[in-house]
Amino acid sequence: MIQVPDDVESAAEQLRKEWHLGEDPLASTIEISEGNEVKVVEVDSSKEFDGLSGQANSRPVIVLAKWLKDDLSRKRLTILHEIGHLLLRFSSAIDEKTEEKICYRFAGAMLIPRKVFEKEFGGVRRQVWLEELLDIKLRYGISLAAIVQRALDLKLIDQDQYRIFKSTEAQEDGVRMSQVVMWAESFLRDSSNSYCVQPQRNTSVCPKPLLC
């Protein structure tokens, strides 16, 4: 039973275990879904629709927009989000809007479990490089936006960093390194320069406040 959003982390771990998925990146989310008796039906639709789920002949079904084939990380997230709607049981205190958010968090947790994410992301961060995010995106099939959301949910970045990322997010894969550097730098400006930045790539932050 999901009482609070954090509960989806253990729910995702449990489902990964029940479905024998281990902790590795998921290959095909459709195969995993159908291999566990959740049928996926792809339909033509406008871009306003991405997916929904329900029961057909007493069996769980996900209806998925065909156009998602052009955005694989979103397609994977949508399938797992719908699996969340189908399989999670929510406390009556959780309203519809919160359930939506929880299902997205569940999808992220299925794509990359908490412990794996914490290791890949490198714990609490003050600065993040696009290369690092792209590496996670490519290996786990998860969008940049979902990675950053996951980092926020797991408290590895804070609201200010998240807000700055969201303001540069629009271009997603088209975002250039310089923009992400800007993300980090503007954050540092916003945060009263309490950390000093090393100029090299991949070197994130000097841990000493302005003394190094």
Ligand SMILES: [Zn+2]
């Ligand atoms: Zn939903």
